[in-house]
Amino acid sequence: MQIHVIQPGQSLWGISQAYGTSVQAIVNANEIPNPSALVVGQALVIPIYGSFYWVQPGDTLYGIGKKFKVDYRELARINGIPLQSYLSIGMRLYIPPKPKVNAEFNAYIESFEETVSPELEKAARDAAPQLTYLAPFSFEVQRDGSLKEPPLNDYFNIAQNNNVTLMMVVTNLEEGQFSNELGRVILNDENIQNKLLNNIVSAAKRLGYRDIHFDFEFLRPADREAYQKFLRKARTRFKAEGWLLSAALAPKTSATQKGEWYEAHDYKGIGAIVDFVVIMTYEWGYSGGPPMPVSPIGPVRKVLEYALTEMPGSKILMGQNLYGYDWTLPYKPGGEYAKALSPQAAIALALKQGVAIQYDYKNQAPHFDYWDAQGKQHKVWFEDARSIQAKFDLMKELGLRGMSYWKLGLPFPQNWLLIRENFNVVKQ
Numbered sequence: 001m002q003i004h005v006i007q008p009g010q011s012l013w014g015i016s017q018a019y020g021t022s023v024q025a026i027v028n029a030n031e032i033p034n035p036s037a038l039v040v041g042q043a044l045v046i047p048i049y050g051s052f053y054w055v056q057p058g059d060t061l062y063g064i065g066k067k068f069k070v071d072y073r074e075l076a077r078i079n080g081i082p083l084q085s086y087l088s089i090g091m092r093l094y095i096p097p098k099p100k101v102n103a104e105f106n107a108y109i110e111s112f113e114e115t116v117s118p119e120l121e122k123a124a125r126d127a128a129p130q131l132t133y134l135a136p137f138s139f140e141v142q143r144d145g146s147l148k149e150p151p152l153n154d155y156f157n158i159a160q161n162n163n164v165t166l167m168m169v170v171t172n173l174e175e176g177q178f179s180n181e182l183g184r185v186i187l188n189d190e191n192i193q194n195k196l197l198n199n200i201v202s203a204a205k206r207l208g209y210r211d212i213h214f215d216f217e218f219l220r221p222a223d224r225e226a227y228q229k230f231l232r233k234a235r236t237r238f239k240a241e242g243w244l245l246s247a248a249l250a251p252k253t254s255a256t257q258k259g260e261w262y263e264a265h266d267y268k269g270i271g272a273i274v275d276f277v278v279i280m281t282y283e284w285g286y287s288g289g290p291p292m293p294v295s296p297i298g299p300v301r302k303v304l305e306y307a308l309t310e311m312p313g314s315k316i317l318m319g320q321n322l323y324g325y326d327w328t329l330p331y332k333p334g335g336e337y338a339k340a341l342s343p344q345a346a347i348a349l350a351l352k353q354g355v356a357i358q359y360d361y362k363n364q365a366p367h368f369d370y371w372d373a374q375g376k377q378h379k380v381w382f383e384d385a386r387s388i389q390a391k392f393d394l395m396k397e398l399g400l401r402g403m404s405y406w407k408l409g410l411p412f413p414q415n416w417l418l419i420r421e422n423f424n425v426v427k428q
Contacts (some may be wrong), residue, residue: 042356271311324382
């Protein structure tokens, strides 16, 4: 597959001819609603085997081979050209696909209704072939150790039909917010803990869960050790059932990082207990904050490189957003919240507003600006094929276990295509 960025004046017909494929194949792969309406700067995934490269001034076979990690002699053989031949500018060279690596993928899925909508069920069904885990969000712990279950509908059958492990996400959410007081109650009362673990085991057996995932956030720093003690107790209990144990961690860059979201999450301690972690490497740009990329690659790298000093990469799932935000400018702290939107919705918005999509190479993120009908300026940061490929490359470079998405229901067709291009999805 190849990522192509729309340039002024280009059409799908011309692009299809350049890559030797059909307009319909490109439309289907990228779920383009109107083939004649493209946005300058829009990234498309071209569904071909391997990719093409057009020779630039100063290029040599050796340099091109190094760029794409292909031996220059093999590159010459594949393209049927002599080793010492002159490369004319604009000459098209075929680049063979890179070998795939094994990786695991998780996706959270959240419903705010009493039942799961048909759209969310479809999102789970469509994504399941590319998933190792499916994580309905969430089983909320109550102060007496009982559990409030989320709507599940057909998730069990979707998981079973696609050899996906259901992940039971257990949270300290209370009235829609993570509660440090609820965390304190659970982590410091043995009787309530035992009741909670009994309820988790009962629900997991009844519902077919095989990974128990604790997403305990906003815990008191004083409960740092208590949380690890609780996880060790949970591990003993769940291992007897043959289940996995995992945990979500806030994005830290040092063991001594201060802040109410970070101090109780001990990377080294928790990493030694659980089978794997999900590190929430997103929300630098968030709904209540100033406009910026949701998961800029520099800060993401910094968090993951720190994590690798505390646990092996084989235990780390990189967190990744499936959404962007539309901010109204000027940004004012405590003012109007940004609106979340999917990558597909962001492209549609750029088309509607008649603006080109820009790309920030430092942060590896697409963005654009527009003015609304009320004369207010907006800034949109989102994800596209380029930004997700940059994260996949980072995953491979750092030797991580895989990636975890927050959350399904926000259309991003290029992401799932590029998973298939880069990875063999591990099924537990």
